[in-house]
Amino acid sequence: MGKILVTGITGNVGREVAESLKKDNVQMVCGVRNVEKAQKQFQGEYEFVTLDFVNRETFDQALEGVDRVFLNYPPETPFNDFHAFIYKSKEKGVRHLTYLSVKDVQFLPFVPHHKNEKVIVQSGIPFTFLRAGYFTQNLNMFLLDELVKHDRIYVPCGKGKTSFIDLRDIAEVAAMTLLNPNKNQNKKYVLTGNKALDFYEVADIMTRVLGRKIFYSNPSLKEFKTYMMQKGYEAKYVNLVGGLHTFTKLGMAKGIKPDFTQITGRIPRTVEAYVHDYKAVWDKVVF
Ligand SMILES: NC(=O)c1ccc[n+]([C@@H]2O[C@H](COP(=O)([O-])OP(=O)(O)OC[C@H]3O[C@@H](n4cnc5c(N)ncnc54)[C@H](OP(=O)(O)O)[C@@H]3O)[C@@H](O)[C@H]2O)c1
Structure with missing residues (x-):
């Protein structure tokens, strides 16, 4: 080998x-x-x-x-x-x-x-x-800044559900x-995980686990693109991310598949368990 x-x-x-x-x-x-x-x-x-x-x-x-x-x-x-x-x-x-x-x-x-x-x-x-x-870790990666600074999830997904993993x-x-x-x-x-969630549900989970109110802003695609470019992200990246989230908004990302459990014999980690494990990353930074 x-x-x-x-x-x-x-x-x-x-x-x-x-x-x-x-x-x-x-x-x-x-x-x-x-x-x-x-x-x-x-x-x-x-x-x-x-x-x-x-x-x-x-x-x-x-x-x-x-x-x-x-x-x-x-x-x-x-x-x-x-x-x-x-x-x-x-x-x-x-x-x-x-x-x-x-x-x-x-x-x-x-x-x-x-x-x-x-x-x-x-x-x-x-x-x-x-x-x-x-x-699921998008919440502590590209969504982190908005969560820490403004207690909000900022993605243009409407009520679309997605299959977090x-x-x-x-x-x-x-x-x-x-x-x-x-x-x-x-x-x-x-x-995928074993349950598709929309970002209102994710905000509720985060509110419960973190012990402070987390909102889901639900911007339009246009608002999202304008805001992200003002923050300094490149147009190509913003368009790709916007496109993927629009796919979710249209209800096309919600499918759940059993592959993970079939391969590993256990159920995938839930969003709730993840928020518990990563709790410290969304702490407010006090200057
Ligand atoms: N976010 C989602 O929800 C999602 C869902 C499904 C699939 N994906 C896919 O997951 C992938 C991203 O995974 P990730 O979050 O682990 O990536 P990441 O954290 O952005 O890491 C990218 C890695 O690639 C390395 N890299 C960058 N340019 C390179 C180059 N020219 N040659 C060799 N290595 C290079 C970086 O190393 P350096 O230290 O050198 O920069 C870094 O280790 C993407 O393909 C994305 O489409 C994402």
Whole structure:
């Protein structure tokens, strides 16, 4: 058996995948743009190799001795570079790619994962697609600032429900697929929680657990875009995020699938459990 290459370890999902794999004592290497920075951040916990999807000269070394890859697509990465990495993986003998994708990707041609999945299939590398629902952790990532400063959830979703999934659960499935590639070969798993919620319901859960009133603002798409661009987000990103939330508003993101429980034998983490676990991140910062 060769090594598992984990990409995106300095990000949200990759970090949890590496953490999950570490428990199983596997041979693993983590591909990062800045090895020195990662070594400092993780203090000798992992082995690192330079990997930059936009620098093809890093590919050979990053894939040396690797036979399985956890592949995370960093938003905005040019397709030609990212796809060159996929084809190089094939050439170097990678025999399984676990790719983090997005739920309902087959209906979303404007989402980069739609194209990336097709290229992975074309490459001929056996794969597992993890088509993940809405990360519950969006509440402590891009929604954090508005929650801490204004006690509000600021997304243009109307009363649309979405199928939240805790990224710790995604990472657990990712690790299982990399440890048992044959069993998970060419599978497309749709990872959701076991209940779809709208953002009014999420605000109520947060209000209960945090002990202070959290509102759901429900801006229009136009208000959302204007506000996010005033905050300094780039138009391309705001349009993509706006588009995905409109999909939710139209009631198209609410589907729940049993895949997580079928694979792991347990029920996925609830939004309530997540808010308990992360409670401290929404504390008001007092200056
Ligand atoms: N948010 C959701 O609800 C949701 C749902 C389903 C799927 N997804 C998908 O999940 C993915 C994002 O996952 P995440 O939140 O874990 O990502 P993240 O926290 O934004 O991390 C991105 C990672 O990619 C690395 N990276 C960036 N550019 C790179 C490059 N050129 N070469 C190599 N590595 C590079 C970053 O490393 P550095 O330290 O070098 O910057 C970082 O480790 C996206 O593909 C998104 O579409 C999201």
